[in-house]
Amino acid sequence: MSCMExxxxxxxxxxxxxxxxxxxxxxxxxxxxxxxxxxxxxxxxKCSPPVSGHTSAxxxxxxxxxxxxxxxxxxxxxxxxxxxTPVVALSTGWFDNMSRCLRNITIYGNGRSTQATVVxxxxxxxxxxxxxxxxxxxxxDIVDASRAVWEALGVPKDNWGWLDVTxxxx
Numbered sequence: 001m002s003c004m005e006x007x008x009x010x011x012x013x014x015x016x017x018x019x020x021x022x023x024x025x026x027x028x029x030x031x032x033x034x035x036x037x038x039x040x041x042x043x044x045x046k047c048s049p050p051v052s053g054h055t056s057a058x059x060x061x062x063x064x065x066x067x068x069x070x071x072x073x074x075x076x077x078x079x080x081x082x083x084x085t086p087v088v089a090l091s092t093g094w095f096d097n098m099s100r101c102l103r104n105i106t107i108y109g110n111g112r113s114t115q116a117t118v119v120x121x122x123x124x125x126x127x128x129x130x131x132x133x134x135x136x137x138x139x140x141d142i143v144d145a146s147r148a149v150w151e152a153l154g155v156p157k158d159n160w161g162w163l164d165v166t167x168x169x170x
Contacts, residue, residue: 032061044137
């Protein structure tokens, strides 16, 4: 079932994966990233909630720089990006098979708005492996943002990591 086929339905987990402990030193916990835990079950999603005029989401913090907690290069352009650049990764359903790659979205939160470029997928279908830096799959409602996005929204640094926001295609 494609993301488009789920638009009129609720988006429910499509399965679960069992976590395993990462090899020593293999999970980057920068930006409060979580590492998979052995035996813990993590939900996976092939869809995200329908996109609307102001789609509700959770803003999370991610480094898109080489060596950062984001893992490998960005899916859209196979490049790393400065955390001083407003870039985001979207949950699998919203990433929509790369259809939003290198396009801007507008994020509304903390009484402000800012634009950011979609450069990556926050994978909701897989995780807990080397390709995903031994981190769990993303929830289906994530806008995973660089430091520049958090700064543009005026969120105090000690509150970075999780924020209820809305977003639209710009």
